[in-house]
Amino acid sequence: MFEIVSTEELGPRIKRFEIKAPLVARKIKPGQFIMLRIDDNGERIPLTMVDHDAEAGTVTIIFEEVGKTTIQLGKLKTGDELLDFIGPLGAYHDMTGGEHGRVIGVGGGIGNAPLLPKVSEFHEQGLEVTGIIGARSKEILILEDEIKAACDTLHICTDDGSHGHHGFVSDVLKQLLDESTDYDFVLAIGPPIMMKVCRDLVKPYGVPCYVSLNTIMVDGTGMCGSCRVSVGDEVKFACVDGPEMRGEEIDFEEMMARQRRYVDEEQCALERYLKEVGE
Ligand SMILES: Cc1cc2nc3c(=O)[nH]c(=O)nc-3n(C[C@H](O)[C@H](O)[C@H](O)COP(=O)(O)OP(=O)(O)OC[C@H]3O[C@@H](n4cnc5c(N)ncnc54)[C@H](O)[C@@H]3O)c2cc1C
Ligand code: FES
Missing domain, CATH: 2.40.30.10 (Translation factors)
Known part of the structure; x- marks a missing residue:
């Protein structure tokens, strides 16, 4: 236990x-x-x-x-x-070793939680870290102080404008890449649609883009296939090949469709549980 x-x-x-x-x-x-x-x-x-x-x-x-x-x-x-x-x-990915020594970490919503240990590690490795974190509004923006401590510069975004930039993390990411592409990579962690938008945005600038995949997982050890994603011509398992992966070739549309497969069952399980506990 x-x-x-x-x-x-x-x-x-x-x-x-x-x-x-x-x-x-x-x-x-x-x-x-x-x-x-x-x-x-x-x-x-x-x-x-x-x-x-x-x-x-x-x-x-x-x-x-x-x-x-x-x-x-x-x-x-x-x-x-x-x-x-x-x-x-999951696999541990050492993303360091680029020529610029500068990286961008982007977090959205609960994705700010997995972003924190990554930017902290980049900071300890001596990289110059620019953070961009966002949430729908200020009250649900988590870990601002902790992520700030690991970043040389931190940009805050909220969808409703209650804190920081009024808009999406991708707006700030675009501004930064317009100013300079001298970054070793961008790491984006958040809802699939946010990672897809960041990946699509980064691609034309020629900067490598990593994401962290939150597919449905059952065993987490490469046996059930529920976490499989199409990456170019290959099939990868997010639980053993990822969850962090280079984002350029990931088929996010397919991944998002697969994530919605069990919506009815999930709703049913929730209703049954809430009834059991009298809520
Ligand atoms: C590698 C990995 C790391 C994750 N890390 C975090 C984290 O640090 N913090 C956090 O809050 N969440 C994280 N998630 C998502 C978390 O696992 C799901 O929110 C959780 O499984 C939902 O279970 P549930 O029974 O409460 O909700 P459900 O009723 O099962 O689902 C509610 C919603 O969550 C989605 N979901 C369901 N099961 C999963 C699953 N196994 N993986 C991803 N999404 C799912 C469904 O599509 C649905 O939209 C992570 C997912 C993965 C794959
Ligand atoms: S969760 Fe079963 S193969 Fe990845």
Whole structure:
């Protein structure tokens, strides 16, 4: 069993949990994820490692309550235990080694959580990091201070203009690339449509673009095929080849269609669960 050693509310329906998982904490790297199961009847869900402390044996996750399992998870308290907490999963990608020593990290919504360990690592590696983070509005923009600490420059965007630039992260990304293309790469993490827009935007500038794929996953170890994505002429599995990948050739339309495959079942599971707990 895996104890929840701390919980914190970061915004409406967004929580940060620290989990005691010494073996995972010892090995996990930025960009990798875990799969957890709350109890015997639960489904496995993938969540990205946001922070880890090998000495304390803890791994930090941040999640948004979007459906049955994440809502159930959000009801747990410090001292409660999870049945499974498996990791590290996914490939670790060392993206460094470019000629410019400058990179751009773009985060959208809950994607700011997986972005944090990446920009922190780039900063520790001595790269000049420009961050662009966004959310629908100020109250749901997470990790601003933490990401700012890892960036040389940070741009904030909100869809409703309640904080920073009034508009999308892609607006600021375009401005930056119009000024200079001397970047080793752009890393964009967020909803699939945001990653697709960033990928399409970056392509003509000739700067490499990485994304982190949040496909549906069942086993997380390359066996079930539920996370498969078309990348050019190849088929890749986001759980073992990714979740981070070069974005240029990814078929995002297909990926987004595959993500909607179980909407009815997801809705049904949520309704059944809410009835069970009397909500
Ligand atoms: C590698 C990876 C890392 C992730 N990291 C994070 C993270 O750090 N924080 C976070 O909040 N979310 C993260 N996600 C998404 C998270 O796994 C889903 O939100 C979660 O599985 C939803 O489960 P649910 O039962 O609460 O909702 P469901 O009822 O299952 O689904 C609600 C919505 O989430 C989408 N969804 C369902 N299952 C998955 C799945 N396995 N993967 C992706 N989307 C799904 C559905 O299309 C639907 O729109 C990550 C996903 C992947 C693949
Ligand atoms: S989640 Fe099953 S193959 Fe990737």
